[in-house]
Amino acid sequence: MTEFKNTEKELHDFRMRLSAAGVFVFICFGLLLARFLWLQAYKHGDYAAQAEDNRIAVVPVVPNRGLILDRNGVVLARNFSAYTLEITPSKLKMDLETAIEELAKLVDIQPRDRKRFRRLLDEAKNFESVPIRTRLTDEEVARFTAQRYRFPGIEIQARLFRQYPLGSVASHVIGFIGRINQAEASAIEEWDDATNYAGTSHIGKEGLEKSYEKQLHGTTGYEEVEVSAGGRAVRTLARTHATPGKNLILSIDIELQKVVEQAFGDRRGALIAIEPSTGDILAYVSMPSFDPNLFVEGIDQQSWDELNTSPDKPMVNRPLSGSYPPGSTYKPFMALAALELGKRTPEQSIRDPGYFNFGNHRFRDDKEGGHGMVDMYKSIVHSCDTYYYLLANDMGVDAIHDFMKPFGFGQKTGIDLEHERSGLLPSTDWKRNAYRRPEQKKWYAGETISLGIGQGYNSFTPLQLAHATSILANNGVVMKPHLVKMVEDPVTKNRVVTVPKESYRIPLKQENIDIVKNALVGVTKEGTSTRAFANAGYESAGKTGTAQVIAIKKNEKYDAKRIAEQHRDHALYMAFAPADQPRIALALIVENGGFGATAAAPIARQAMDYYLLGKKPGQKDAAPAKGGAQQVAAPAGVVRPTVQPTVQPTVQSTVQPVSPAAAPRSARRD
Incomplete structure (x- = not known):
């Protein structure tokens, strides 16, 4: 059967396909033209900027x-x-x-x-x-x-x-x-x-x-x-x-800083010296130290291991973050509190038998047989513990807390460094919030006794002790301690003072301040720091302190030679000079140094000698007088109050049990 082709139909299909292809090509060219116009007309500015950015x-x-x-x-x-x-x-x-x-x-x-x-x-x-x-x-x-x-x-x-x-x-x-x-x-x-x-x-x-x-x-x-x-x-x-x-x-005097760091040698500790009238920190020492140049481009592992694993902990900023019991350096503030709160008069005295009994516990003094009749002056000059055991018991923990708080104890000073610790100034509220079990929340009266000699729960930074000493030297006027005195614009040379005025004033009676200051002067002339300040060319006021690190067994005597070095007592000292118009106030601690009179006070002497007299170590005065701490006669210029025995501390008390953690061992000579 013969098949005839439909030529007309094939020609029509071809033309349709050709037309479709033409339309497709036209659309493609149209899209390209539209894109070209979009880029050249509408986006020209953006792409020109990007091109410029690639060049610049x-x-x-x-x-x-x-x-x-x-x-x-x-x-x-x-x-x-x-x-x-x-x-x-x-x-x-x-x-x-x-x-x-x-x-x-x-x-x-x-x-x-x-x-x-x-x-x-x-x-x-x-x-x-x-x-x-x-x-x-x-x-x-x-x-x-x-x-x-x-x-x-x-x-x-x-x-x-x-x-x-x-x-x-x-x-x-x-x-x-x-x-x-x-x-x-x-x-x-x-x-x-x-x-x-x-x-x-x-x-x-x-x-x-x-x-x-x-x-x-x-x-x-x-x-x-x-x-x-x-x-x-x-x-x-x-x-x-x-x-x-x-x-x-x-505010730092770098030469004073060098003198103090040299005085510490290889011992651990801290010293802060402050100008009382301004709050300028004149020296801020934390020993041992470290070389900050090691850290600029990244410290090598060996150097870091040496610093980080050292038992002396050179990276710890001790004045700022170290917290220690203040020991007997707390006593002048306790005496001032007693005067201000009407708990004692300067003439009021006690008979010290060498201990204070409370409940079934005996709080011992540093001197066997006691100091005899002790008034406020003698309690500071010869650092009589029994006087302050009794005083703390009479005042109570909350009264002590409320008086000490404005002096900066247990409070951050606001110094211009980060990571400052607040320390611990105990109170009944603090203990109630610090512990969980009901029996732990309760404050026992026996826990108050050791607070009077700067032990127990008391724990402050060296900076806080120096700040409080500066406030006392400045008659209750509080200046914020600071390290940066001024900030200078390098272009205009304009300088802005960081602490232009006082923070606040503690309402204290000047006569009470003078009584405590007079006793602190007596410490350097006939008391525990006589030897360290013999023949000084200025009159200073100071107080030694020795703070225990660990407790020892009941009736056991403290013997440093039998105790590991890191468990020995800390040595402290607080002072200001000249006594009548203080230009420098300081506090320091020598960790595990032992007696404050022998370990800490000599460092304070070197600091004051340089700052007040320009004398560096090695420039000797006449030989120090011997047996200064044993002197009993008041020197010229030191007024002794009349002794009037009125309080007997040896009465047994059974009001409250004593917390074992708060009971100190026999106190020692500062």
């Missing part, structure tokens, strides 16, 4: 960090410029290990440099440059520059470095800076001025470097730089200058 890089200019100087202009923290060799992992064209090995042929790269680089690399983002070597020599810079073409992604950068020229001196005050870690970077992103830290690689980690970080940092500048296709800078198009950080003028 905005580079942050990190400001010079502010200087830190002592009160006399001695530089304690400064900056210097040096070259660093830095690797940007994302730009490397070879394996990282291979690149480092090749670099080591040109530049000296030690194992500690590699370890630090690895640690920093773990903390950094892939597009950030990480230093493999810092502080390159000119010769090393020249060698690498000649071979730079071989190392894409590796550059030499000029960086500012922080330096602490005095090393370990005042390191707990100044602190140190270090590279920003991931946690700090995240915290910075939440700051209001986060953009100001663009390009910043280091930040304050401890001390004043941390607490005054934003003032020291300054304002970041910017440069608009034309770059080549390879990313290298061709020329600078515009520049906004960075503003240097503000300078800190400290």
Whole structure:
């Protein structure tokens, strides 16, 4: 059967397909034309800006960090410029290990440099440059520059470095800076001025470097730089200058600081010296110390292990975070409280048999057989414990708490350093809130007894004791203790005082203050610190203290030779001078030093000799008088109140049981 083709139909189908193809091609060209018009007409500005951005890089200019100087202009923290060799992992064209090995042929790269680089690399983002070597020599810079073409992604950068020229001196005050870690970077992103830290690689980690970080940092500048296709800078198009950080003028006298640190030697402890009229901290010593320069570019593991595992704990800021019982240095404040609250008169005396019985416990004095008849003057001069056992019992814990609180005991002083501890000033409310079991919440009357001699639950920082001493020397006028005296604008040289006025005044009777001060002068002339202050060229007021670290068994005598060194008593001293118009007030502790008179008072003498007389250790006066603590006659200028026996402390009491934790062992000579 013959099949006839339908030519007309085939021709029609072909034309339809051809038309569809034409329409499709027309639509495609239309879309291309529309896209072309969209890009050229509507998006021209955006893409032109992006192209310009690819040609122009905005580079942050990190400001010079502010200087830190002592009160006399001695530089304690400064900056210097040096070259660093830095690797940007994302730009490397070879394996990282291979690149480092090749670099080591040109530049000296030690194992500690590699370890630090690895640690920093773990903390950094892939597009950030990480230093493999810092502080390159000119010769090393020249060698690498000649071979730079071989190392894409590796550059030499000029960086500012922080330096602490005095090393370990005042390191707990100044602190140190270090590279920003991931946690700090995240915290910075939440700051209001986060953009100001663009390009910043280091930040304050401890001390004043941390607490005054934003003032020291300054304002970041910017440069608009034309770059080549390879990313290298061709020329600078515009520049906004960075503003240097503000300078800190400290209240510290760095020479006094050196004298005290030298006086401590290899002993552990702390000393804070304050100018009572201003609150300026003249010396802030925490021993042992450390070299802050070790931390600037990342401390090596060996050095860190030595600091972190040392039994002397050099990284602990003792004046700020160490908390100790004040021992007998608390007695002058107890005496003042007794006068102000009407619990004692200066003439009122007790007969001290060498102990105070309370319930079934005997609180012993430091002197076998007691001190005989003791008035307030003698109680301070010869540090009679029995007098203050009885006084504490008569006052009660809450009355003691309420009187001591305005002096700063158990309270943060507000000093311009972070991580300050509040210490512990006990009260019935404190104990009720501090413990869980009902029997623990109860305050026993026997727990009050040892508070009178600065033991029991009492625990204060050396800074708090120095602050309280300064308030006493300043007749109840409270000045906030501070380390930064002024903040200086490096451009205008304008200075702003940090503490311009007093905080508040404690309403005290001047006659009561004078009675206590007179007794404190007696301590240095006929009392427990006579030998340490013999032949001083000024009149000082002071009080020794010895605070127990551990309790010993009942009826057992304290023998330092039989006790491990870390369990021996702490030695304390508080003082101010000149006694009539104090220019310096201080408090110090020598950890496990033993008697305050022999371990702590001589350090105070050296500090005052330098600050008041300009005399450094080694410039001897006449030989100190011997047996000063045994003198009984009051020297000229020291007024003794009339002894009037009115109170007998030996009466047995069975009102409340004594808490075993609060019962001290036999007190010792301070």
